[in-house]
Amino acid sequence: MTISPIIALFPEASFGAALNCVGIAQELRHMGATPVFICHPGFTGVFAEYGFKEYHLQETTPSGANEAEDYWQSFIRNQLSHFDLDPEAQLPTYVGPTWEAIVDTVEAVEEELATLLSRIKPDAILLDNVIMFPAIARAGCPWVRVVSCAETELPDANVPPYLSGLDPRDKAERQRFMKAYLKATDTAHRRYNSFRRLRGLEALPAGSFLESSNHLNLILAPKAVRYDRRVPLIEPRFVFLEGCVRSETRFDPPHFPVVDGPLIYMSFGSLGAIDTNLIERMIDVFETLPARFLINVGGFLEAYQRVPDNVILGSWFPQPSVVAQSALFIHHGGNNSYCEALYHGVPSLVMPYCWDGHDNAQRARATGTGHSIHRSNWTPEELKSTVLSMLQDVEMQERLKAISDAMKTAPGTSRAAAAVMDAVKSNVNVD
Amino acid sequence: MADTRRNARQNHLTLAQQIINISLERAMKTGDHLPEKTFSDVCGVSRTPIRAAFRLLEENNILYHREEEGYFLALSEPEALAQAARALEGMEHSLANRILSDRAERRIGDVQSVSALARKYNASRHSVLFALKILSQDGIATQLPGRAWAFQPMLDSPKSMDESLAFRLILEPQAILAPGFAVDSKKAGILRGQMQDFLSIKEGRITAAGFMRIDTEFHCFIAECSANRFARGTLLAHHRLRRATQKDTSVPDFRLRQSLEEHLGILDSLERNQFDIAADQMVLHLRRSRIRKPEAANRGIPPLIRRPRA
Secondary structure, eight states: OOSSOEEEEEEOSSHHHHHHHHHHHHHHHHTTOEEEEEEOTTOTTTTGGGTOEEEEOOOOSSOSHHHHHHHHHHHHHHHGGGGGSOHHHHIIIIIHHHHHHHHHHHHHHHHHHHHHHHHHOOSEEEEESSSOOHHHHTSSSOEEEEEOSOGGGSOOTTSOOTTOOOOTTOHHHHHHHHHHHHHHHHHHHHHHHHHHHHTTOOOOOTTOOOOOOSSEEEEEOOGGGOOOOSSOOOTTTEEEEBOOOOOOOBOOOOOOSSOOSOEEEEEOHHHHTTOHHHHHHHHHHHTTSSSEEEEEOGGGGGGOOOOOTTEEEESOOOHHHHHTTOSEEEEOOOHHHHHHHHHTTOOEEEOOOSTTHHHHHHHHHHTTSEEEOOSSOOOHHHHHHHHHHHHTOHHHHHHHHHHHHHHHHSBHHHHHHHHHHHHHHHHHHHO | OHHHHHHHHHHHHHHHHHHHHHHHHTTOOTTOEEOHHHHHHHHTSOHHHHHHHHHHHHHTTSEEEETTTEEEESOOOHHHHHHHHHHHHHHTOOHHHHHHHHHHTTOSOSEEEHHHHHHHHTOOHHHHHHHHHHHHHTTSEEEOSSSEEEEOOOSOSHHHHHHHHHHHHHHHHHHHHSTTOOOOHHHHHHHHHHHHHHHTSOTTOOBHHHHHHHHHHHHHHHHHHOSOHHHHHHHHHHHHHHHHHOOOOOOOHHHHHHHHHHHHHHHHHHHTTOHHHHHHHHHHHHHHHHOOOOSEEETTEEEEOOSOOO
16 A cells, blocks of 8 residues: 555546545545546546546547537437336336446446556545446455445345335335336346456346445435335445535625525536426426525526526536525435435425436435425426425424434545545555 | 716725625634735725725624724624625615626526616616616627617626637737736736735635636736737726626635636746746636536436537
């Protein structure tokens, strides 16, 4: 081991994982490690702006900016209606094809990833993804699995199936969903297992694309929303994190022409921002509410021409700093968003699009930390009354305040960084 | 005369907001003394306007005054100070500012008639025309043939900010390289002090608004030193537009500090008369600032970046 251990962080190409890893890397740096990032194309500079060295994977397909835009246009055209389906109906339309695309990525970057890792020579690798890259398992150093999706990603008899949005007590539906899930992912899974075998890794059981690490697994699931597992996940191999909130630039709310009312923040992530028609419908409702709204519209700001006085749109907000000042957070159920809301004691109104958004919507309802409604199938009156009732729900606010106080006594970022440093040290001792 | 008084008050309001931001950034507490000289140095103005701004803050119960001792902070909670800054912003809202603010938040469209704006703001046509003329001085609005006015593009989206940086990449290095570039040493010294003060602020406490202020001041300084009058005029107008409309709260603390270090490096080269190096440093600085997050990202899909790759 070097004096300052080199920790290579490899988040998937999504903001949730990327920014989750930034939070851990900031703490690792404070603890004397040298965190570096392996970036997917398109994320160049995202980590450098937080002061971290980047190593880049090259673009595969599509190759240029215009092609990427075409790809996204086609994605929006084809997928938007699928986001309105229930979790089971999304399996063949969205989940199956997404797993195919994820396996494509693993195959495409494998050689290059192995070359990069041999250059970096890390003391440990943090993989924040939903799939294993054989180059990581074969890099010759400990690797850490970061589960920044919902806890359902780690199966258990008492935990509902991943992406199902089911209640743990829905035993009959559980069987049906699992059968449909295995069918939807079968082709991608077979192909992935062939690739693993080719690269010297054992095949994984049906439906599984990522094994737990023998060294360390970090799970972003605060105690307040954790499931009661039949087979507990025991430390030090499994470490649960009470949120994983990065340090961000301070945010002073801008001036609204309307000065009264609580602040409500809405973000459906960069994926959710593509549905500009839905957000326009919501803005029409927000205009009638006695509150002020900050809305993250991602790269689509220019699609909006008439913004009411109590709404401010932005392409990007330093989310943790904004959530901390909000009375309500309307989001898509991304695990980072949900955990940031819990960390700051803010109720979540979850309007899930896909993936673990469904699981967190169920969890918010079950634990009294928020509510959920269908992402698009609502009337203006329903949306309005849901928002108003949540603003007045003192019991929920008090519950969340207690959760927030508890989470802030053991921030996930420092817990994660300490566990990584311990794993590196124990590996040196074993060697 | 009335205009002069109004402008002076606007300046005092701006300075008062700047003083609040500095108090926030330095985590000052209730009862802390605000020395005139320190704030005069940090803000780069003489003591007279600082005194006027202090009085304005006293009128609004943000500072209190003790005979023979000076001004002291009456508020210290960040939220209370931020609220006070917002209240001052509200005072500052002349009609021109209200129109600009609404335009920046996409509350009014690209082309507007004077009568439509008069109806919207319940103001006279004369007041609206006066406001539009103020905005036209900063290149924000332009009168079209007839009675309509067109608003210029604003720096309110990733695409427009990228276009702005592409434009500045063409012009700012050339403004430095144009023969006759003359460094105003006194102003350079003030700017250097202000940026070093910013760098001494605790991690995570630099505000986006505070950074924007110092950033535009630095780049305006570069333009003002240029001997090419067209480059100077065009860049100054563009930086005024940036200051008035650019919304960018996304820059992490590390990059804010790196930017300030880059500014200081450019100043070093300029003061050594190494203009070629300063121009190259400016290219590097603007290229780094141009790196943007992908506009959309999701597992299994290549991230979306919509901009030319220069």
